[in-house]
Amino acid sequence: MSIYGDYIKSVIRTVPDWPEQGVNFRDITPLLQNSAAFRKLIDSFVHRYQEMNLDAIAAIDARGFIIGAPLAYELGCSFVPVRKKGKLPFKTISETYKLEYGHSEVELHADAFQQDDRILLMDDLIATGGTMLAAANLIQRSGGQVVETATIIDLPELGGAQKIRDAGYSVFAVCSFNENE
Numbered sequence: 001m002s003i004y005g006d007y008i009k010s011v012i013r014t015v016p017d018w019p020e021q022g023v024n025f026r027d028i029t030p031l032l033q034n035s036a037a038f039r040k041l042i043d044s045f046v047h048r049y050q051e052m053n054l055d056a057i058a059a060i061d062a063r064g065f066i067i068g069a070p071l072a073y074e075l076g077c078s079f080v081p082v083r084k085k086g087k088l089p090f091k092t093i094s095e096t097y098k099l100e101y102g103h104s105e106v107e108l109h110a111d112a113f114q115q116d117d118r119i120l121l122m123d124d125l126i127a128t129g130g131t132m133l134a135a136a137n138l139i140q141r142s143g144g145q146v147v148e149t150a151t152i153i154d155l156p157e158l159g160g161a162q163k164i165r166d167a168g169y170s171v172f173a174v175c176s177f178n179e180n181e
Contacts, residue, residue, distance in 0.1 A: 002044035002174040009175035011037040012153065026153050026177055028124055032066065041067065044174050045122075045150060046074045052147060055117040056080050060106070060135050061087065063124035067152065071122070080112045080119075082135045093141060097134035106134050113144035121146050125153040126173065129160025136169055148172055155179070 002008065011034055013027040031037050045067065056078040059068025065081060072079035085094060085105040092107040113119065119139050123132055126149075136146045146169055154161045154173035161171045 001176070002048070004040040004044050005175040008037060008041055008044070008152070009177070012175070014181070024179065026125060028063065028152060031152070041152065041174065042070050042074065045071045048172060049075060049120060053118060054120050054147060056113065056119050056144070058082050058112070058119050058121045058135065058139055060123040060131055064122045067124065068122045080108070082106050082108055082138065093138060095134040095138045097130040099130065106131065106138065108138045108142060110142065113139065113142045115143040117144045118147050119144040121149045123151050125155065126151045126160040126164065126171070127155050127158045129163040132160065132164055133167055136164070136167070153177060
């Protein structure tokens, strides 16, 4: 967890019963609207990764872009979007992953990385871990090396971070929420 983790957590809004009854949605909009909080968020990642010699930040569509792009700028490395199927205009590779009801797919440009590039994979939140694992698999298939997976929020009770660790990837979350918080 970041030294700013408690502060950042306090700025995130919980919306009960959205998008359905019994779900507590963790809304990062207030975090993005608060310039001091947003700076502390990006600084949390900069301080963690500034000496890791990263080649690129790969961020997952769409909220991962919000944190991935400024971090890539601050670290002086490239930014690579991992998009939902059908959103990239060039030759792609794709990975399907399981949802609670059905499947989804993420894509990456086939030429996004060079062999052994050191990649940080980012998203806004880890719930069940399916999207992050699919993106990590894409990066590995493209020749990149996932140095770590990073997120603003971890929801540990849903097991995604543990699933990502079990697959051999390191996980960093700025803060976490238990279901009843």
